[in-house]
Amino acid sequence: MEQMVNKTVYNFAPGPAMLPRAVMEQAQREFLDWNATGMSVMEISHRSKEFSALAEESEADLRDILGIPGNYQVLFLQGGATSQFSMVPMNLLREGQVADYILTGNWSKKAFKEAQHFGKVNMAASSEDVNFTTIPDRDTWKLGDQSAYVYYCSNETIGGLEFQNTPDVGERPLVCDLTSHALSRPIDVSRYGIIIAGSQKNIGPAGLVIVIIREDLIGKPSNHLPSLYDYAIMAENGSMFNTPATFSWYMASLVFKWIKAQGGLAAMERNAIARSGSLYQAIDASDFYSNPVDRRYRSRMNIPFTLADAALDGKFLAEAKAAGLEALKGHRSVGGMRASIYNAMPQAGVDSLIDFMRDFEKRYG
Ligand code: PMP
Numbered sequence: 051m052e053q054m055v056n057k058t059v060y061n062f063a064p065g066p067a068m069l070p071r072a073v074m075e076q077a078q079r080e081f082l083d084w085n086a087t088g089m090s091v092m093e094i095s096h097r098s099k100e101f102s103a104l105a106e107e108s109e110a111d112l113r114d115i116l117g118i119p120g121n122y123q124v125l126f127l128q129g130g131a132t133s134q135f136s137m138v139p140m141n142l143l144r145e146g147q148v149a150d151y152i153l154t155g156n157w158s159k160k161a162f163k164e165a166q167h168f169g170k171v172n173m174a175a176s177s178e179d180v181n182f183t184t185i186p187d188r189d190t191w192k193l194g195d196q197s198a199y200v201y202y203c204s205n206e207t208i209g210g211l212e213f214q215n216t217p218d219v220g221e222r223p224l225v226c227d228l229t230s231h232a233l234s235r236p237i238d239v240s241r242y243g244i245i246i247a248g249s250q251k252n253i254g255p256a257g258l259v260i261v262i263i264r265e266d267l268i269g270k271p272s273n274h275l276p277s278l279y280d281y282a283i284m285a286e287n288g289s290m291f292n293t294p295a296t297f298s299w300y301m302a303s304l305v306f307k308w309i310k311a312q313g314g315l316a317a318m319e320r321n322a323i324a325r326s327g328s329l330y331q332a333i334d335a336s337d338f339y340s341n342p343v344d345r346r347y348r349s350r351m352n353i354p355f356t357l358a359d360a361a362l363d364g365k366f367l368a369e370a371k372a373a374g375l376e377a378l379k380g381h382r383s384v385g386g387m388r389a390s391i392y393n394a395m396p397q398a399g400v401d402s403l404i405d406f407m408r409d410f411e412k413r414y415g
Pocket of ligand 1: 132208248
């Protein structure tokens with residue numbers, strides 16, 4: 051939420067997205083003089099004792115928040131979540147092996163396409179035939195017996211589709227793109243081989259991708275890799291083989307403290323259920339708005355909706371903006387509207403959107 055001269059702005063952007071107000075204010079207070087150094091955190095060496103302490107503490111906080119077991123490494127890398135679309139197969143997919151991909155939306159499809167450059171991949175399931183509005187039932191997935199890993203995206207940011215449970219893939223390493231609902235609900239990390247979380251939704255500003263990787267999966271690439279794309283090298287060097295994105299890392303460290311102070315992932319989940327529940331209820335109660343996603347898999351974070359008359363889209367967006375409701379335009383591939391309501395979005399922001407939607411419907415519906 052941003053206080054402007056005479057209005058409150060709620061930012062529904064899918065990412066980069068709004069950050070908790072308290073975190074932004076703390077960063078503002080510390081901007082010129084961090085940790086009594088007399089310098090900004092972005093001006094000091096990543097190898098200084100102050101920054102090393104920040105790096106260590108942020109990892110400890112994240113381990114605490116997610117309950118990350120000791121046999122997992124936590125990496126703070128650059129290149130966004132997209133870098134992992136190639137880094138995962140480069141590191142895990144060896145000659146003669148096949149990796150299974152579950153396609154449930156644009157992001158898993160992109161990862162699937164990228165992986166094809168590095169080895170053999172199998173589309174084990176896809177809901178593209180129904181426009182990615184559902185998740186294929188688990189018993190229809192065609193997984194290989196020896197698959198190098200099974201890849202899926204647990205929250206499709208564009209389609210607004212969320213896995214409500216971790217799929218059971220037996221002993222195969224499960225690779226999950228958690229980016230757009232990371233830290234919004236508790237998960238059992240021990241069920242995963244690799245978890246990928248780009249930062250610019252629930253973690254901080256853009257610039258970081260957090261990779262949580264089970265240790266036995268590190269260090270087995272079949273070819274020589276560029277050092278920056280080798281999990282083993284990044285892990286050995288504490289994510290500081292080269293200069294990390296220090297300011298984004300610092301912001302993430304503040305967000306982790308904020309999540310802990312709010313009551314951890316249980317509190318994040320409670321709030322997410324309340325926020326998304328109220329918005330879905332408003333959409334479902336009206337004939338004017340609709341959401342196409344299978345109700346079992348509706349996302350708590352990204353809520354696409356269309357108006358009964360698409361000719362009103364422009365008016366809706368312009369009036370919403372005038373009312374302080376920003377960035378509601380749906381993704382160019384889907385059209386309509388999308389409200390992204392991550393951890394930092396207060397219930398008041400969603401209530402304000404619902405009030406606006408009701409009023410708009412009254413006037414134009
Ligand atoms: N995966 C998901 C689920 C995403 O939402 C995004 C970005 N919106 C990405 C991957 C790609 O992230 P980046 O642009 O940081 O590479």
